[in-house]
Amino acid sequence: MQEITTYLAPRRLDEALQAMADGAATVLCGGTDLAPQTESGARQYTAKLLNIRRIEGLGGIETKGDKVRIGAVTTISEIRCNPMLAEIAPVLVEAAEHFASEQIRNAASVGGNLCNASPAGDMIPPLLILDASVELACWREGAVQTRLIPLEGFFVSPGKTVKRPEELLTAVVFDRPAADFVGKFRKSGPRPALEISTVSVALGACIADGRLSNVRVAMGSVAPTPLRARHVEAALEGKPLDAATWAATIAVAVAATAEDAKPIDDVRASAWYRGHLVRVFVEEVLNEVRGN
Amino acid sequence: MEKNVTVSPIAKSTLIGQRVKKPDAPDKATGKTRYINDMVLPQMLIGKVLFAGRPHARIVRIDTSAAEKLPGVYAVLTGKDAAGLKFGFVRDNVALKDKVRCEHDEIAAVAAETEEIASRALELIKVEYEDLPGVFTPEAGALVGAPLVHDNFPGNKSLHFEFKHGDLAAAEAASDCVVDSVFRPHHVTHCCMGTSCAIADFDHNGKLTIWTQTQYPYNYKMDLAPALGLNPGDIRVMQPPVGGAFGSKLDVYPYEPIAALLARKTGRPVKVIYSREEEFKAAPTRQAAIIHMRTGCTRDGVLTFRSADVLLDNGAYTSWGPTIPVIMMRTTSGHYRVPVVDFKAQAIYTNNPYAGSFRGYGNVQTTYATAQQMDMLADMVDLDPLEFHLKNAQISGEVTPQKSFLRECALVECLETAAAASDYSRKRKAYAAARDKPGRYKKGIGLASSIHNAGGAKIHKSDGIGTILKVDDYARVTVITGASEIGQGIDAVITLIVAEELGVPVEHVTIVNNDSDIAPWDVGVHASRTTFIAGNGTRRAAQKAKAQILSAAAKMLNEPAGTLELRGGFVVRDTCGTPLIELDRLLRRMHFQNVPELVMVTDYYEPNSEPEGAKHISDHSAAYSHAVHIAEITVDTLTGEIKVDKVTVAQDVGRVINRMGLEGQIEGGIAIGLGYALSENMRIEKGMLRNPCFRDYKLITAPEMPPLDMHFIESNCAEGPYGAKGISELPTIVIAPAIANALYNATGVRIFNPPMSPETVARAIFEARQAGK
Numbered sequence A: 001m002q003e004i005t006t007y008l009a010p011r012r013l014d015e016a017l018q019a020m021a022d023g024a025a026t027v028l029c030g031g032t033d034l035a036p037q038t039e040s041g042a043r044q045y046t047a048k049l050l051n052i053r054r055i056e057g058l059g060g061i062e063t064k065g066d067k068v069r070i071g072a073v074t075t076i077s078e079i080r081c082n083p084m085l086a087e088i089a090p091v092l093v094e095a096a097e098h099f100a101s102e103q104i105r106n107a108a109s110v111g112g113n114l115c116n117a118s119p120a121g122d123m124i125p126p127l128l129i130l131d132a133s134v135e136l137a138c139w140r141e142g143a144v145q146t147r148l149i150p151l152e153g154f155f156v157s158p159g160k161t162v163k164r165p166e167e168l169l170t171a172v173v174f175d176r177p178a179a180d181f182v183g184k185f186r187k188s189g190p191r192p193a194l195e196i197s198t199v200s201v202a203l204g205a206c207i208a209d210g211r212l213s214n215v216r217v218a219m220g221s222v223a224p225t226p227l228r229a230r231h232v233e234a235a236l237e238g239k240p241l242d243a244a245t246w247a248a249t250i251a252v253a254v255a256a257t258a259e260d261a262k263p264i265d266d267v268r269a270s271a272w273y274r275g276h277l278v279r280v281f282v283e284e285v286l287n288e289v290r291g292n
Numbered sequence B: 001m002e003k004n005v006t007v008s009p010i011a012k013s014t015l016i017g018q019r020v021k022k023p024d025a026p027d028k029a030t031g032k033t034r035y036i037n038d039m040v041l042p043q044m045l046i047g048k049v050l051f052a053g054r055p056h057a058r059i060v061r062i063d064t065s066a067a068e069k070l071p072g073v074y075a076v077l078t079g080k081d082a083a084g085l086k087f088g089f090v091r092d093n094v095a096l097k098d099k100v101r102c103e104h105d106e107i108a109a110v111a112a113e114t115e116e117i118a119s120r121a122l123e124l125i126k127v128e129y130e131d132l133p134g135v136f137t138p139e140a141g142a143l144v145g146a147p148l149v150h151d152n153f154p155g156n157k158s159l160h161f162e163f164k165h166g167d168l169a170a171a172e173a174a175s176d177c178v179v180d181s182v183f184r185p186h187h188v189t190h191c192c193m194g195t196s197c198a199i200a201d202f203d204h205n206g207k208l209t210i211w212t213q214t215q216y217p218y219n220y221k222m223d224l225a226p227a228l229g230l231n232p233g234d235i236r237v238m239q240p241p242v243g244g245a246f247g248s249k250l251d252v253y254p255y256e257p258i259a260a261l262l263a264r265k266t267g268r269p270v271k272v273i274y275s276r277e278e279e280f281k282a283a284p285t286r287q288a289a290i291i292h293m294r295t296g297c298t299r300d301g302v303l304t305f306r307s308a309d310v311l312l313d314n315g316a317y318t319s320w321g322p323t324i325p326v327i328m329m330r331t332t333s334g335h336y337r338v339p340v341v342d343f344k345a346q347a348i349y350t351n352n353p354y355a356g357s358f359r360g361y362g363n364v365q366t367t368y369a370t371a372q373q374m375d376m377l378a379d380m381v382d383l384d385p386l387e388f389h390l391k392n393a394q395i396s397g398e399v400t401p402q403k404s405f406l407r408e409c410a411l412v413e414c415l416e417t418a419a420a421a422s423d424y425s426r427k428r429k430a431y432a433a434a435r436d437k438p439g440r441y442k443k444g445i446g447l448a449s450s451i452h453n454a455g456g457a458k459i460h461k462s463d464g465i466g467t468i469l470k471v472d473d474y475a476r477v478t479v480i481t482g483a484s485e486i487g488q489g490i491d492a493v494i495t496l497i498v499a500e501e502l503g504v505p506v507e508h509v510t511i512v513n514n515d516s517d518i519a520p521w522d523v524g525v526h527a528s529r530t531t532f533i534a535g536n537g538t539r540r541a542a543q544k545a546k547a548q549i550l551s552a553a554a555k556m557l558n559e560p561a562g563t564l565e566l567r568g569g570f571v572v573r574d575t576c577g578t579p580l581i582e583l584d585r586l587l588r589r590m591h592f593q594n595v596p597e598l599v600m601v602t603d604y605y606e607p608n609s610e611p612e613g614a615k616h617i618s619d620h621s622a623a624y625s626h627a628v629h630i631a632e633i634t635v636d637t638l639t640g641e642i643k644v645d646k647v648t649v650a651q652d653v654g655r656v657i658n659r660m661g662l663e664g665q666i667e668g669g670i671a672i673g674l675g676y677a678l679s680e681n682m683r684i685e686k687g688m689l690r691n692p693c694f695r696d697y698k699l700i701t702a703p704e705m706p707p708l709d710m711h712f713i714e715s716n717c718a719e720g721p722y723g724a725k726g727i728s729e730l731p732t733i734v735i736a737p738a739i740a741n742a743l744y745n746a747t748g749v750r751i752f753n754p755p756m757s758p759e760t761v762a763r764a765i766f767e768a769r770q771a772g773k
């Protein structure tokens, strides 16, 4: 058992990044993943515990021009209740709506959800269909350095990302979706509340001239990381919404899920059920996007 | 009229059937209650247990030397410290093991200054195991040549039960329809919010005091003693407030003797408390079983026979789990009028976790089978299930093949009330007709009922209770009772009954029931018995006190005997309610007169039931009761999710005592039953529990609780207190098959292996559609 010998709760980003520069700090945000994981022995604290919640400028939801920026420590509750997001990216609000319980939502952060890199992280599929990127910052050569990574390339395996130990995720950013963009999110588990997703699907597309374009589909819990379902997207790109061909469109999209989703058996569900749910959800969100 | 009394007449009124709050509710709601889990004694050490973490193994070597040397460690115990101290129903258990028979077997235990030191000490204990092939299903355990869990139990055979009545072959021949199915009820566990905890302390005379969560403090002494080599008389059982029990504390489990062994070794109080993960792994389960059931009926829908061949997964040790056939057979033989019965049950040792008793006690599993087969048979003979049930329903005065005497039987009334309130017959027809129409979401309605003992169950030599009642100089009443309070609400019932009899406010009644050195004997909280048994005991004691008070009052006030009553804190004239003297003033006069008289009475109440007996032919309970649940659900046929829209409950409660407590028991019972039906499931793979946490073990939470429409049928049980019957297990028993029958109504699919989880339901519907194509 590692003892925590240093606890830091800086107010400034540069202080935090300097404290992390040796790559040996444990970052604490809401702690809703960290606490149960250390408690169960699945992971260990390092000697230095760094609380990032007091860092100024790390929270908040704002738009600048065409860019939307959500600070890393923004809680799921804040996303859920944000009127601007409800307007421009309601799929995020919808995902927040189905996230855990009131108590957990009040503590859990979007940055923690991404850095925890669970295949079941609920904020991930909606951010993937918004084509979001994450902003990573570190202290190098006496200054704060940042880089922007597309979210799709962020995840490596369960619990692993390309973020280096000395880096802090400072924000998630995405372009303001086009006015005709519609996004939907669906998750499932054996119980309506407090549920870790058995499977989740997010689907977004622009709807213009009776066609789907710019189709983006993301899935959770069907592979070691959340993923963009490129085969399903390809099957849908440019497809018309008219009643005559809609059933066939759904059929090809549903069939294409087999190419993207490679689920496994575990204690929460069998591979069969996950594959089955993905097919059900793809059809469901497609119908919702079309407005059925 | 006594001077100073200016009160106007006090009319007769009754508290029976009113809503009375639990005396401990404000403290619990505000966090003031100090549960056993919160208790700290001076000098107290923390005990921690090393679990095997493997299902079947020989212990080759165990080295505790490093742990013993760790500063802050006061004792390290292993199997040799408990050698020969066998306990349990068949003496197959011991506090610390010399061989591993299941994942949570206790291999070593330490007592240390702090929990951290104790944990570190456990890490320092080196154990070398030689893993053995195990048996993980009762079928595998029963095979010839299967590895033996206990060398002295050949064939892995644990308990066996049998009951036969009538000529089975003839009944089968006379049946037009027979349903034959195999049900596989699964492992679930109690999930008490307060995890298992015990604190043990010895005095210098060798007497043990143990603070524990037990729900049967008196027989507990008898069961704990052999695990420690003590005389049961040298054990004092203290019962601080507990965070739930539900049957899980009806036996001794190894952490309790472990706390005591550590306390004896160190000479200091030792507390053992489980983490949630340890609780999942080491606490008892509901008994898993394989039930092969057959039920027959005539073309007209009259039951002809029921047979059940049950194989129980005993797990590694024998606690209450393998004894559930005692109740399983009562349901097999008594759930509706069954003329011919054939029941067999065999428990087989496996290397799985082992079962204790759990609210519903075998009847949850059995009713899941009987109530579905009733529905299946109704379908075969093309009758509305309601009509089929009514045709076979017993009425007052009938006796079951096992000689359960249904003195006051309200089954017909329960069926008719629930069906009418939910518009059952019309909805069932409409939903069945819509079953094969297009549409993703299907509605279903399902009816189920069951029978359960409602006046105790005489499985011990006595099913009685002792009560001591005293009234002090201020008319405050103390009831010293054997009845344990484990959250079920006997405290409210007792205060209500005393207030009813003695005309004092409920707030003036104190209950002492947490110290076995003080309170008199009782069997324990089980078998839905406490309101019935302790209610009677309390009432009888209160009536004795009342008789003493009124006779003294009559003498002092020169009133004719038999004309006085106690009401509103006064002695009054019964007919007109005129107050004659304050009760407390009267009590002081009685106390401080020339021949002083103190009001203190005792009572031992023994219900008029018969001992269970080896043949299981006896009227083993002082009352029996029925409940009917009608569940209305919406099924998502693609995801398999079942949403319970509403449950209509009609239960024969005998008589409502505390309405709020009754509603609470029905709600809580249904919550447990819903978890069993829909989501709770211990995923045990090769003896290892894969989901020992609330993330992956799904309890029903508030948003999933459906609205309940409750109807209390008052059959007025002659033996029960004010006519009441025991009520608390039926709600847990009946709900799962009601949902299963609703699922069938909605989709045509039946689930024989609960829980009806989304995946199980989705797969069954998917496969049925594939097969139908």
Ligand SMILES: Cc1cc2nc3c(=O)[nH]c(=O)nc-3n(C[C@H](O)[C@H](O)[C@H](O)COP(=O)(O)OP(=O)(O)OC[C@H]3O[C@@H](n4cnc5c(N)ncnc54)[C@H](O)[C@@H]3O)c2cc1C
Binding pocket: A026, A027, A028, A029, A030, A031, A032, A033, A034, A035, A036, A052, A072, A073, A098, A099, A100, A101, A104, A107, A108, A109, A110, A111, A112, A113, A114, A115, A116, A120, A121, A122, A123, A167, A168, A169, A170, A194, A195, A196, A197
């Ligand atoms: C009861 C319960 C229910 C839950 N339900 C859901 C659910 O429905 N859906 C869901 O998706 N999740 C759920 N979770 C998981 C968890 O709440 C979320 O993943 C949450 O978003 C994590 O955020 P946090 O701020 O609590 O992260 P923390 O626990 O503080 O951190 C998580 C990990 O990320 C690292 N980290 C955090 N922030 C940063 C940062 N800015 N930069 C670098 N590293 C960082 C931490 O070091 C840690 O490794 C649930 C958890 C619990 C306990």
